[in-house]
Amino acid sequence: MPVVRIWRRNDGAQPAGAAADGGWDFEVRPRRAVLTARIVAALIVAMFAVGGIWLRSGSTGVNFRLADQIAMVGIGVLGAGAVLMLTRPRVRVSPRGVSVRNILGDTLFGWEHIRGVSFPDRKSWARLELVDDDYVPLLAIRSNDKAHAARAMDRLRELGAKYAGPAEPKQD
Structure with missing residues (x-):
């Protein structure tokens, strides 16, 4: 069965089937799934940011550095980005x-x-x-x-x- 794949292009061209005005x-x-995904993504970023800040506050015997804290926040941002993929449908x-x-x-x-x-x-x-x-x-x-x-x-x-x-x- 022939189908037309539509890929995003940077030249501003419209996808097949769409006129210049949207067409x-x-x-x-979806509505509720988008709202839920946004809330969950915000919570993930917040939890990883707090975790990253607290990483150096305790004495666990492990020497955490600033790079570890930044990496912790970065992991949270990546996780939130993955959750936000659910807003695409x-x-x-x-x-x-x-x-x-x-x-x-x-x-x-x-x-x-x-x-x-x-x-x-x-x-x-x-x-x-x-x-x-x-x-x-x-x-x-x-x-x-x-x-x-x-x-x-x-x-x-x-x-x-x-x-x-x-x-x-x-x-x-």
């Missing part, structure tokens, strides 16, 4: 297809490759159903966002019907 009919990002819709960005990378799925979207029972996020009986998780539409997720699914299905046309009936 996306719909964009959704996004789903965008245009006439060309659906662009899905989960933790790493963007992928644009053309409407001819999309069968629909679903939100399976007891799952944490929605799925983009593909015609080859495969699916792609949509981490941007999460169950803990409740009404926000329901509105996003409704809008995604509405745009799917508009751009992909009516679903073909199943043949048994």
